Amino acid sequence: MKILIFGNTFRPEAALSALRLATFLQDKHVDIWIEKGFYDFLNLQNHAFPLVYQSFEKVPELADFALSIGGDGTFLNTAMHIGSSKIPILGINTGRLGFLADVADNELEIVLDQIINNEYFIEERTVLELQTTHQDWNPSSFALNEIALLKQDSSSMIAIQVKVNGEELNTYRADGLIIATPTGSTAYSMSVGGPIVVPQANNFILAPVASHSLNIRPLIIPDNWELEVQVKSRTNSFLVALDGRSSVFDQPEILHIRKAGYSIRVVKQAHHTFFNTLKNKLMWGVDKRTEKSFNA
Amino acid sequence: MKILIFGNTFRPEAALSALRLATFLQDKHVDIWIEKGFYDFLNLQNHAFPLVYQSFEKVPELADFALSIGGDGTFLNTAMHIGSSKIPILGINTGRLGFLADVADNELEIVLDQIINNEYFIEERTVLELQTTHQDWNPSSFALNEIALLKQDSSSMIAIQVKVNGEELNTYRADGLIIATPTGSTAYSMSVGGPIVVPQANNFILAPVASHSLNIRPLIIPDNWELEVQVKSRTNSFLVALDGRSSVFDQPEILHIRKAGYSIRVVKQAHHTFFNTLKNKLMWGVDKRTEKSFNA
Amino acid sequence: MKILIFGNTFRPEAALSALRLATFLQDKHVDIWIEKGFYDFLNLQNHAFPLVYQSFEKVPELADFALSIGGDGTFLNTAMHIGSSKIPILGINTGRLGFLADVADNELEIVLDQIINNEYFIEERTVLELQTTHQDWNPSSFALNEIALLKQDSSSMIAIQVKVNGEELNTYRADGLIIATPTGSTAYSMSVGGPIVVPQANNFILAPVASHSLNIRPLIIPDNWELEVQVKSRTNSFLVALDGRSSVFDQPEILHIRKAGYSIRVVKQAHHTFFNTLKNKLMWGVDKRTEKSFNA
Amino acid sequence: MKILIFGNTFRPEAALSALRLATFLQDKHVDIWIEKGFYDFLNLQNHAFPLVYQSFEKVPELADFALSIGGDGTFLNTAMHIGSSKIPILGINTGRLGFLADVADNELEIVLDQIINNEYFIEERTVLELQTTHQDWNPSSFALNEIALLKQDSSSMIAIQVKVNGEELNTYRADGLIIATPTGSTAYSMSVGGPIVVPQANNFILAPVASHSLNIRPLIIPDNWELEVQVKSRTNSFLVALDGRSSVFDQPEILHIRKAGYSIRVVKQAHHTFFNTLKNKLMWGVDKRTEKSFNA
Known part of the structure; x- marks a missing residue:
């Protein structure tokens, strides 16, 4: 062994x-x-x-x-x-x-x-994958908890335009947007009001951070749906954080977020x-x- | 035609x-x-x-x-x-x-x-089914939006003990508990802080009404999981509402809630x-x- | 003594x-x-x-x-x-x-x-007073925690029209509306998302129960402001609960809610x-x- | 004129x-x-x-x-x-x-x-004042909406220790803490779940941003109470934003926040x-x- x-x-x-x-x-x-x-x-x-x-x-x-x-x-x-x-x-x-x-x-x-x-026993946990167009992401483009798109210090708010499977969903005006796995549902997503999702549910959560619109709610989608995200900010840059590992991105950048081809196996x-x-x-x-x- | x-x-x-x-x-x-x-x-x-x-x-x-x-x-x-x-x-x-x-x-x-x-096109919408042990339910034991277990007027709070697939989940102390389909996610469940769930997600939502515990959150589970619910109240009775059609139940009563064998087909x-x-x-x-x- | x-x-x-x-x-x-x-x-x-x-x-x-x-x-x-x-x-x-x-x-x-x-030391706690037009209230028209206007079992929702100091505030469409003192801020009001208000703050809280509108928020007003409330429901009746002591009221009824002329003195x-x-x-x-x- | x-x-x-x-x-x-x-x-x-x-x-x-x-x-x-x-x-x-x-x-x-x-008519609006111990604040140490203490980009969370009138209140573990006036109650504070406070109420709001503890709620205090705040972060620095004008502060720093000696007069x-x-x-x-x- x-x-x-x-x-x-x-x-x-x-x-x-x-x-x-x-x-x-x-x-x-x-x-x-x-x-x-x-x-x-x-x-x-x-x-x-x-x-x-x-x-x-x-x-x-x-x-x-x-x-x-x-x-x-x-x-x-x-x-x-x-x-x-x-x-x-x-x-x-x-x-x-x-x-x-x-x-x-x-x-x-x-x-x-x-x-x-x-x-x-082994619990399979879904993983998120980030694909970028212009900029490289290091050291890993995978997240077990969540991918968060966040405003930078100097910006007051960002506009996060989200397409789901090619269809326009919404443009979130907020401090940020969290895309979380069920594993991540009890982490950052929960701190901004996201629901708890059991590990066996095949879902992703979209939960905004400090949304400026009051009638926005966390959204639950099947985890085989794909997201295309564009962020606009006054400073022309924004943060991307994968499981807390954050990095600065510049506009324009198109982010593709989807379920990774593998899952993490947790011993229970x-x-x-x-x-x-x-x-x-x-x-x-x-x-x-x-x-x-x-x-x- | x-x-x-x-x-x-x-x-x-x-x-x-x-x-x-x-x-x-x-x-x-x-x-x-x-x-x-x-x-x-x-x-x-x-x-x-x-x-x-x-x-x-x-x-x-x-x-x-x-x-x-x-x-x-x-x-x-x-x-x-x-x-x-x-x-x-x-x-x-x-x-x-x-x-x-x-x-x-x-x-x-x-x-x-x-x-x-x-x-x-046709959108298939999941339906909830309620099975009771002691009392009959009329006119229908099916719900397209939600099944809600609620306190009666004269009661100040109820304790709702929930088992999921036979395992103890939690005893909610609240005004009520809503078990909702994705269709119901934009109805009563949303009014108590539940997330939006797209119709294509195979989920149920468990969302408490006025929970007395602050660290309870809406819960998302796969829709092929089964619930067993028991309600305790001071008045020994409680309400069960299927899509708003409510009826009084007496303790002791064991409620079984699961996905119905059929779905509703919506023309879009x-x-x-x-x-x-x-x-x-x-x-x-x-x-x-x-x-x-x-x-x- | x-x-x-x-x-x-x-x-x-x-x-x-x-x-x-x-x-x-x-x-x-x-x-x-x-x-x-x-x-x-x-x-x-x-x-x-x-x-x-x-x-x-x-x-x-x-x-x-x-x-x-x-x-x-x-x-x-x-x-x-x-x-x-x-x-x-x-x-x-x-x-x-x-x-x-x-x-x-x-x-x-x-x-x-x-x-x-x-x-x-003695902590003075503000008390709410209810004045009704048509119906009597027993045994007391005073509340230390909150006055709650709630739908009855058989009703699906009520419309609660609120005037503050004679000015139209809002018509809440909800399961109910809680008017709470600072003392009541950690009780029922908190269960529906109301903030904590320290006993020394001279405020009342207006917090809806399961509001059907998503952009309604709990409201904080000075406690020397007066409320006039009218409730409409399909069943033509509704509940009024003072610190949990509830009673059925019939429409039309105009409720006046204000700070009582006395406070409760708590020994600390x-x-x-x-x-x-x-x-x-x-x-x-x-x-x-x-x-x-x-x-x- | x-x-x-x-x-x-x-x-x-x-x-x-x-x-x-x-x-x-x-x-x-x-x-x-x-x-x-x-x-x-x-x-x-x-x-x-x-x-x-x-x-x-x-x-x-x-x-x-x-x-x-x-x-x-x-x-x-x-x-x-x-x-x-x-x-x-x-x-x-x-x-x-x-x-x-x-x-x-x-x-x-x-x-x-x-x-x-x-x-x-003229509506008087309360103003917040920030007093720092070690670092200067420019261009103004006053805020009409809110003073926000926030994590920096690279930090995952901060611990914000708050004393009110010299008494320990809580150590918030969160992305940040907003101290808002009634005027600010409909701005940033509202985006993180704070209540609406009418301009005539003599209050401040303490509302955490993405609190890691689920049983923390927005807090309402009288506006003549004084706050003493210390922030700890892994990076040893944090942001302070007055009405959105943000600046980086280094530990250790003791911040005093209180009602300013003047109010802003709004023509209505x-x-x-x-x-x-x-x-x-x-x-x-x-x-x-x-x-x-x-x-x-």
Whole structure:
């Protein structure tokens, strides 16, 4: 068995988890490869790491699993590296529970045993792809959560003209527009009023940020529909952010957004259903205000 | 060709439209059948209606089209009568443009000509079905827009326990819960903050009415998922409304909600896309406030 | 010192708290009067209550404090009885923390000692008054949280025409309209999207329930402005609810809503500021989702 | 009589309006002074402007009125120049109706006659003031609409710690926080879900932009309360925008926000009440969707 390790290079806790992980997997004779950036971070942390582990810059083929140690942000970064290679990813949170990094650090050994014993399931997550006409996009043109088109600092508002399957949908006048996957429905899109979409729904969400028109609402479309987007701003430039990795674009630029040809495969424990994560993360059922009203 | 006519029995304009319709279709040698309630209303209006038309109470099989004259409410009522018979429905609005009744009264003749000449397309619309355990539901257990579970007047709040495919989702503490189709996404569900869902998306929306918990959001699920719902209230009773047709239910009652075995077929003119109707109905692109901000 | 006791007549815990309270206050030689309904409930609970306590139906004048044992609903009921008598109310919660019932049951003795020693402050809370033209309103025409005008079960929507200081404001087409005080801003009004208004702000909130128009927003006005409201519904009747006490009204009826001539005086502990209660009740600062995003 | 003219230097229509204005006021023997930037713009437009008019850079004292020709953005700019000088401002819109620029261009002469004849009223509008500790703010530290604290392009989120009158309120984790006046309640604050506040209400609004916590709501406080704000971001910098004029700030910086010592005086026609402008701008009462539901 060959396992890839990715991790948050800002959290010392991630290094400690990685160390425990390494010790545990060594006993199981698992072949461990550590992503270069995280590998360097681990060495800097001065934990005497066994030398038997390899580092890599480009994701090696034929790995069985990738482990992401950190939070949801680290998971997004891991997913970017994994790309279309189909390697299933397990998200371990070193801090608070995440939607993607939903394995608690202290359950690490139990969950790895389950994985080694084939006790897990795979959830396929849709990915968005961005295609540009004039400008290149680096380092990846794929997003697991969302593609956001946003005004730049100096601009007061942008006009985002959206065509869906060639048909004019609307010109959003707003601070921005978020195109999100179901995975992204609980991230940035939710902060601007977007609905929660279960991972199994084949949808994209279009949710404006601070729309200047009051009768605009988040829109749900099938995920096999394609978008063509043009942005106009006074400053002639705007931001494009894929899972938070942002870059400046200049007008005129035509952006094509569609479902990617691959999906990200997330490793889930048997009881880690989406509904359970929702309840834990959003504290459904524990709102203090709720109770009083019903009990008077 | 055989055409069924339904109409709003409160609007005199609907009678005038029906009269024009009858005169026009007579020349085309179309066989016209008028729904009994509307037929009686027409007679009361004292417009000398030709006697050659038939009335019906039960929808006759083998009709080619149904025309609904009124608004979206009249269309919902027509759809209830049409049920699983697959007869395509054309919605004619005698007042303001509707999402379903989207043919203007003054375009009546033009559109009928198009239909007779086969110049139209059919949009399939998902239908919800309600199955109850203890109590019967009349007159129909199907809904084209939404099924709403609501508190009764005397109750201050209800607790709505929802299972999705057998798994516990949440217990909503609210004034109510709306389960809507894409068709219903622009109706009651939208009034409580639900997103717009295009008719081609295979989804249901779960949107609470006045949720007492602030971190509850509208939820989008695939439309082949099944719901089991139980409602608890202080008064031991609650309301169930299918497309606005409401009835009182008593606890304990287990409600099963799923996609119906049939869909409603809506007749659409070539240019009457969902996006066009959205723009017209919600006045996208004409918000007065928008413009100034961009032009300073 | 003379203290009045009100309590929730559905919660056995309220009886236990009342018993502890009675024992404690007896030692302090405080004169205790118990509201008749709660008095009867206490007797039914078979706790051997000392006979020295008096019961009352009409609030006796010259009392020093009123204690409300239950939740926010019990507090609202206590406030209704206290009315314009200016007696300060202390809210004790026997279950979860309330916005009004913000003294935990287990702090009872500590807080009463503080009150006896004059270590507390008084927060004045604005009250709404309803004046009707044709129909009487019972048992009280005053509300501490909100006055809500709501559709009845059988109606699909109502039209609520509102004049402010004689000037036409809007005709809301909705399930209802809530006119709330700052105190009510964290209750029903919040469930329909209303903002939080601090108790010291001299405002009323107008917040529609399920507005059919998308460009309607909650409205904040000075609390010395007066409202004149007329409701139209298909069924010719509608509901009026004052702090949840609802009653059916028939058209035509002109409702006048204004600030009452008195305010409710709430007893607060030194550290029980509104912001602290907000943080505790709405769990500000403990949202699990928040943390991950910032820590990645 | 002495009148100051400000105008939008991007709209040729503004030049045409200014020309009509000049011609009209010349006949009335009114002394006209034109703001330097607009004056230069007018000259560039090659309309033969009479030479009798003066230009100014610093607002001359003892002027009777200021006219702002453009949109609400132009009005905000005019207000910044007018500052504490108490000169009443009339807003003329050369495009669509504004909340501040609410005089239609084609009513120009009629309204000026009314003003000359003293047929108008003055609405006082509260102004916000920003005081910084380390960095200077240019060109003005006052805002008529709102002060917004916003993340910079490269940051994913900021933490905005707010104290109100010295008491800790909340640490907002969001894209930003808007502190708005009643005047600003229909501008940026409304785009992020803030309520409408009538100009006569003595309030400020605190409304977060894309809050990561779902149970945060817009907050209404009295306008004599003072805010102390600290912002933390990963990039150690953030944006501060006063009425859209934005500037980059570096941590650590303590911002003090309070009501300014002066208010802006807006000239209003007799029938131009706030409610009328609301109805016109937000199209209350003309929502197409509304009607159908009620008429079925």
